[in-house]
Amino acid sequence: MKLPVYGPRLRKVARAHFGWPSLRPGQFKPMRAVLRRKDALVVLPTGAGKSAIYQIPAVLLPGPTVVVSPLLALQQDQITALNERDDPKIRAVRVSSAETPREQQEAIEELRTGRAEFLFITPEQLANPDRLAEVRSLKPGLVAVDEAHCISAWGHDFRPDYLALGDMIRELGSPPVLALTATASPPVRDDIINRLRLRDPEIHVSGLDRRNLFIEVAYCPDETYRWKRLTTLLDEGQRPGIVYVPTRRAAEELAERLTEAGYAAEYYHGGMKTGSREQRHEEFTDDQVDIMVATSAFGMGIDKPNIRWVVHMALPDSPDSYFQEIGRAGRDGEPGRVLLLWRAEDEGIQRFFTGGGPDEQELRGLAGALHKGRTTKTELQKITGLGPRRLGQYLALLEQVGAVRNGSRKLTVPAGAPMPAEAARAAVEEHERQQAVIRSRTDMMRAFAESRQCRTETLLAYFGEEIRRTCGHCDNCADGSAEAVNAVEEEGPFPIHSQVRHGEWGTGMVMGYEEDKMTVLFDTVGYKTLSVPVVVGQQLLAAA
Structure with a gap:
């Protein structure tokens, strides 16, 4: 049987509906997988056109395409880009906390009647059983999971809300799934595949060699030398750029020091109020801020092509984090520079961040509550007193040791699950195993810094x-x-x-x-x- 020829059809859609004269390297093979209704995991660097991999085939597939994305700002950028074409075949709508109930219903109706193709939604929305049933009724032809590394416990952007996505997608009728990320080492890739329950997926890793970026690493014997290397780069005059630091305090102090030295800088970290973070994000995007001093909280969702350099003022926690962050430079294809300024003392900071394991008594109490039939996260928070993030991390550990099933509608204890005490011990051991891998990634980051390869x-x-x-x-x-x-x-x-x-x-x-x-x-x-x-x-x- 002769296989269909996908290339001409894909290129025709790219030209007619998106105005793209050609496909980029690394895009065609995963697009072909989507059209063959196969699950796929795609690792492409920032700016390499990951969104096109689901957008172009979506025009050729029956049913709407559901795009699961973690950030509203990132969603809005993609929606704006699609709707600027004023083409009903690629119209995008969103259902999120930013829309009123009436706007949400209008969006669903546009999809139902074929007046829109893309539904952008967060995992939190899909966790609502009524919303999930509503999306299922649309009979989606494809689910694209953007920033898929967020589902991984190994990823530095781990989001517990992503944990039930595999079950949610199954309840949507098991459409093909396309997982997309800019960085995923083998453990992260395995985690994405397992948690999303991808079925014999095609794995496409390509384009990670960013030839327009000059990669430089310098060992700094003291802080004075580190400061001189940073200001030497700033004196070259290229703007804008990002300076990554390991702590919130370091972000504020370095931004102040730079400004006092004549290098106008702002800071960004996760401890700022939401409004302040959004304002800083917009100012940087609009070229009102040339130098942003930030923790790793600044990055995901930045769609800015002209970042000329990225500096790390300490060893990142892993090559995963490092690669994700340097990938924000030079997205326009013009030359960019990435500079890592490190000291041996940096490792101590990362060891501190990875310290502190789960409390075995808290895990036992949580497992006991699950055995008594407590099936919702709201119930469990009230009973255990655990915060949302800690609860999510504990549930992830208990799921990994077979003590709970994190479904889209409720939490269940599977048949043959270990009893609470045994489950708690196994979860602690699993956490220790994960910490060994995490520590080894920090070791790999130092080996990268010291390497002559x-x-x-x-x-x-x-x-x-x-x-x-x-x-x-x-x-x-x-x-x-x-x-x-x-x-x-x-x-x-x-x-x-x-x-x-x-x-x-x-x-x-x-x-x-x-x-x-x-x-x-x-x-x-x-x-x-x-x-x-x-x-x-x-x-x-x-x-x-």
Whole structure:
């Protein structure tokens, strides 16, 4: 049987309805998966056109397309861009807390009558059983989950409200699901697939080599040197840019110091009032603020093409966070610069943030309440006294150890679930396992900072993508030190991305080689850097 030819149809829709003369690299294959009604997970860098992957096929699919997105501001940007075309085939509406009940009903009616194609909605709205039934009645042809890393406990933007999305989508009639994110390492990808309950998904990871960005890392022996490196970059005069710092206090203090030194800067962090955060976001977007000093809370939803540089004033918690944040530079394709200024003391800050585990007594009380038939989060909050975020994290742990099923309508205890005491112990152990992986990601961030290997090659190996060359746009490549190291990769005892087994740490994946060292991502303990001669001589690893 001859397969349909999708390319010409997709390109025709792109030109006729969106005004795009061609498709970008990395877009066609996942679009084809969508048209074949297959689930897919797509990892493309910021600015690479992820939205087009669901927008173009949606015109060819029956039924409306549901777009699940975490931020109202991000939704509004996408809705505005679609509706500016004044084309009923790609009209978008939204159902959220920002609309009145009447506006919400009008949006549903537009979709029902075919006058709109895209429904933008948050997980919180779908958690309402009545709303879920209403969306189901529309018979959606596709569900696109934007910023899909938010569903992952490994992701730095973990959102407990996303946990029930897999069950919600199933109740929508199990339409094909397209999960989209700008950054997802192997553990995050596995988490997305499991939590969204994707069915034999196609996985597309591409375009992570941002060739217009020059990647530079500098070790700073003291704070004076770190300040000088930052101001040297600012003196070059390119604007706008983002300075990432690890704490709220650091954001406020650095913004004040920069302003006093003649570099007008503002700060942004999660502790600010909502109105103030929105105002700062708008000011930066509208080029009223040239230098934004921010914590990791500033970023998701920024659709600004002309950011010329991103500076990190400390080691990020992981390559995941780092890659997500540097991806905001140079989205217009023009040259951009990313600079990491780090000190050994930075790791202590990240260790502090990852400290503090769950309370076993609180977990036991929560598991006990579930066994007594408490089925809603509202009930559980009243009984346990837990806040929404902590409750969500506890429920995620209990779900991972089989003690609860986080459905779209209610929480249930599955048959054969462990009793409360056993469930609490297992949840604590699961948290400790996760913390081992998280700590190992911090170790990988430091290894990246200290590496003499091609920076891009190191990052891409972490995310499961390879380039068989030096990138030419990082500090190590620029001074020639990366070339000799790169040639060693072919000589490793196991192929990159092959599965191996360790006697104590279990199964893992080979992520890359550097000189006489190899990095392996183990399922239970995270990333480990091993000596290749020792691995070979003592036969520490075997092919799995």
